[in-house]
Amino acid sequence: MKMKLLSGVLVFASLTIATTAWSQCKELKWPENKVKAEECVAVYGDALKQGNYRAATSSLQWMLTNAPQWNTKLYVEGADIYDKLAEKEADASKKKVLVDSLLWIYDQRIKNCGDEVNVLNRKVYASYKYQVKDKEKMAGLLANFDKVYEMSGNNVTDGNLVAYMTTVKSNWATLKNVTDEQIFQRYDKVMSIIDVKIKAATEKNKTADVDKLKGYKTVVDDLLISMVKVDCGFVRKNLEPKFKQNPADINLAKKIFTFMLSGGCIEDPLWLEAGEAIHKVSPDFGLGKNMARMYLKNKNTDRAELLLTEALTLATTPADKSEATMMLGDIQNTKGSKSSAREWYRKALVANPENKEAYEKIGDLYYFSSGDCAKKVSLAEDRLVYLAAYDMYARSGNSQKMAQAKSQFPSVTEIFELSWTEGEKKQIGCWIGESVTLRTRGKD
Numbered sequence: 436m437k438m439k440l441l442s443g444v445l446v447f448a449s450l451t452i453a454t455t456a457w458s459q460c461k462e463l464k465w466p467e468n469k470v471k472a473e474e475c476v477a478v479y480g481d482a483l484k485q486g487n488y489r490a491a492t493s494s495l496q497w498m499l500t501n502a503p504q505w506n507t508k509l510y511v512e513g514a515d516i517y518d519k520l521a522e523k524e525a526d527a528s529k530k531k532v533l534v535d536s537l538l539w540i541y542d543q544r545i546k547n548c549g550d551e552v553n554v555l556n557r558k559v560y561a562s563y564k565y566q567v568k569d570k571e572k573m574a575g576l577l578a579n580f581d582k583v584y585e586m587s588g589n590n591v592t593d594g595n596l597v598a599y600m601t602t603v604k605s606n607w608a609t610l611k612n613v614t615d616e617q618i619f620q621r622y623d624k625v626m627s628i629i630d631v632k633i634k635a636a637t638e639k640n641k642t643a644d645v646d647k648l649k650g651y652k653t654v655v656d657d658l659l660i661s662m663v664k665v666d667c668g669f670v671r672k673n674l675e676p677k678f679k680q681n682p683a684d685i686n687l688a689k690k691i692f693t694f695m696l697s698g699g700c701i702e703d704p705l706w707l708e709a710g711e712a713i714h715k716v717s718p719d720f721g722l723g724k725n726m727a728r729m730y731l732k733n734k735n736t737d738r739a740e741l742l743l744t745e746a747l748t749l750a751t752t753p754a755d756k757s758e759a760t761m762m763l764g765d766i767q768n769t770k771g772s773k774s775s776a777r778e779w780y781r782k783a784l785v786a787n788p789e790n791k792e793a794y795e796k797i798g799d800l801y802y803f804s805s806g807d808c809a810k811k812v813s814l815a816e817d818r819l820v821y822l823a824a825y826d827m828y829a830r831s832g833n834s835q836k837m838a839q840a841k842s843q844f845p846s847v848t849e850i851f852e853l854s855w856t857e858g859e860k861k862q863i864g865c866w867i868g869e870s871v872t873l874r875t876r877g878k879d
Contacts, residue, residue: 460548466502476505483512488519499540503547510544514561521565534565552583556592559583563598573605574612584624589631596625596651600658607662615663619673622659626652627686656693667700675705688712701729714742720749724759731766740766757787764796773800773807774866791831798827801867802840808865815845815853819863822871844876 466472475494482491495513498505517537524530541558545551559579566572580599584591591599603621607613629652636644659665674691678684691709695701710726713719723746730739743763750756764779777800783793802824809817825840850857850873859873 460504460507463506464502464504466505468501472498472502472505479512479516483516486519488516488523491516492520499543503543507544507548507550510540510548513540514544514557518561530565534561537561537565552586552590555579555583556587556595560592560594560598563595563602567598567602567605570609573602574610577602577606577613581621589628591628593632593648593651596629597654597658600625600655604658604662615669616673618659618662622655623686623690625655626690629655630686665694665698667695667698667703670694670698670700671703671705678705678709682708682712685713685716701725702732718745718749720746720751720755720759723749724762727762731762731769736766736769753787754790757783757790757793760786761790761793761796764793768796768800773804776800794827794831795833795836798824798831798833798836798840801827801869802836802843804865804867805843808863808867813849813853815849815855816861818843818845818849819861819871820865820867822861822874823863823867823869826871841876844874847875847877850875 475497479491479494479498482488482494495509495516498509499513502509514537517533517540521530521533521537524533538558538561541554541561545554559576562572562576562579566576580595580602583595584599600622603613603618607618629648633645633648636648663669670691674687674694678687678691681687688709692706692713695703695706695709700706707726707729710722714722714726723742727739727742727746730736730742740763743759743766746759747756747763750759760779760783764776764783767773767779768776777797780793780796780800783790801820805817805820808820811817821840821843825837825844828836828840855861855873857873857875860870861873862868862870
């Protein structure tokens with residue numbers, strides 16, 4: 436507790452110092468030799484505009500030495516100059532000197548103008564840019580990233596999200612100096628920050644930022660999977676114990692849900708537990724529908740029905756509404772309530788008239804009602820259900836089931852026995868309550 440308190444005090448103190456120093460560089464602070472300083476600013480400014488970065492260094496260095504608190508503009512442009520020089524330098528030893536100068540400028544900015552957290556975010560990204568593949572530098576780079584993340588919290592700059600995990604991977608691949616647990620801890624930190632940023636961007640209706648951040652999540656997931664075997668065994672070993680201790684940890688629940696889905700082990704009860712935790716906080720059509728499928732597979736129709744009823748209120752497209760309605764019809768069919776199932780299938784057609792499967796489902800209800808509706812007095816009358824089934828199959832476009840139903844039509848002999856004639860309208864009783872046009876399968 437004392438250590439945490441001390442850490443908080445130190446962070447507060449560093450931020451206070453940074454704020455104080457920052458105030459020193461807001462306004463232009465000229466040195467005693469203002470004429471020389473103005474000349475240097477003009478010279479390196481013109482060189483920068485012209486892309487003649489080498490020509491800018493002499494005047495820039497004079498300002499850094501003689502007017503270190505002139506303005507933050509000095510350090511922003513100075514970093515830009517040395518970054519451009521380092522990018523273009525082909526000689527490795529010369530490039531190293533230029534990168535060292537670039538990083539030194541960031542240090543001098545903190546020393547003279549403060550704003551430490553912001554500047555360290557910039558510095559570590561610059562280091563990443565030039566040192567992530569340097570075997571001698573990558574361990575230090577990772578340590579610096581750790582420090583920046585500790586200081587920045589959720590305010591880590593966007594550019595350092597993927598860069599951090601890439602640095603973790605370079606250390607893992609080259610130095611073998613990070614364990615699976617350490618990799619996952621850093622991954623967890625990055626993903627938590629991305630989630631916070633996505634929430635903030637969503638609230639401000641910044642769609643482009645949301646899409647960009649979601650893209651980062653995909654990249655970070657891929658980086659994790661390339662280092663750690665994130666299968667169902669990994670989830671049970673590393674994540675399940677934490678989730679059992681804190682089932683309200685939504686970020687953890689999301690990881691479990693995603694990893695088990697990609698691992699193909701959604702039949703594990705843990706997957707449904709994680710899904711329920713997520714759904715409780717953020718109800719979602721797709722999530723509710725997929726959990727309902729699994730509950731149906733597990734014979735828990737009551738929970739599946741509740742989820743699908745809720746999913747109907749969350750559906751935003753005709754296709755989604757129709758799909759959920761169809762599934763509710765399937766549940767009623769499973770319960771043996773064919774009439775209720777038909778009503779749901781009809782509602783599915785209202786929601787999305789293009790859903791031809793609904794016709795097929797109704798056709799199945801009719802086809803398999805022969806035993807329930809048979810009066811066992813006349814074969815011709817008992818076979819009328821197949822005519823109704825055929826008509827539904829025809830509307831669904833399922834030719835195979837049409838042929839199957841037609842093979843069960845009454846024969847010519849069977850309708851002759853009742854003095855019926857093809858083309859007549861006949862009423863089907865039972866729960867179906869439909870009229871059909873009489874047809875035969877042909878002669879016996």
